[in-house]
Amino acid sequence: MQAKRSLTNSLIAVITGAFLLGNGLNVFGTQYIAAIFPRFTEDFALLYGGQFSNGYFPGVSTGEYWRLITVALTHAGILHLASNMFCLWSFGPTLENYFGKARFAILFFGSLIAASAASV
Template sequence: MFVRTESFGQFLKLYPVISTIIAIQLLIFLMMHTPIFPHNWILELLAGVNLLIQKGEYWRLVTPIFVHVGFAHLLFNSFSLVLFGPALEKALGKFTFIILYLASGLGANIATLYIHPPYYTHIGASGAIFGLFGVYLAVLFVKKDAIPLQGRQVILPIAIISVVMTFFQPDINITGHIFGLISGFIIGRILLFYRSIRF
């Protein structure tokens, strides 16, 4: 379930939403690290800055989901998306997966807006990634048999470890991680009320 055996071409064809998200993240990262586009200009335009959001720049509730300054940050979030996203994109469908991903990131960023001070700045896809974990946990709680045993043995420890590590890593938006997880869990419960989800 979480083991990728597809070729690069097969992955692009089977999971176009995930492929597009990673491409957008990579494009923004490259733009930030080329002389053509000044690094600070891209960051200042797209980063989530609470004060600017309060002043009406509401796009900053969404754009931080796709922005990564460090390559390690980009690589980790993209790798997590490649591992844990495909099963959900396949089970939910492209449109629902897009809504899940953006809504989880949005939930994380709205919580960050209200909990953190005005000058707090945040970037990264972690809230949206944690939203994926939240959906898996919702399925585990409601109908665990919908997830194969091997998948259950992987996702629950990973989700727990990820939450615990959130509190021990420096410069982490703890609020974003936790509320991304909560947003995904709520979305998962809503989806399960209207439809069955099977992996």
């Protein structure tokens, strides 16, 4: 019998993996990840360090619209990541079962884009 694949678990794995990739040098005290991906957070965040600068958002303002989605891969720290993943783990399976995988994915990414657009 094949186990049912969960979109929620996949999202948690990808987001956590991206956090570890982008912040591995801080979490594990190694320089390898920084050497391979030196600008990971800068390239994927809406605003580097959460800074607001007179309505100008580096990246999105210059046409880098993928940042509206990839911002979900960046987190301020391990506690921020843990609390977000706990909420996703708590509510995700229920929403996924209720809406189905496709509609849950639309809800997840639609909410992500709407929240990102509202912050810009």
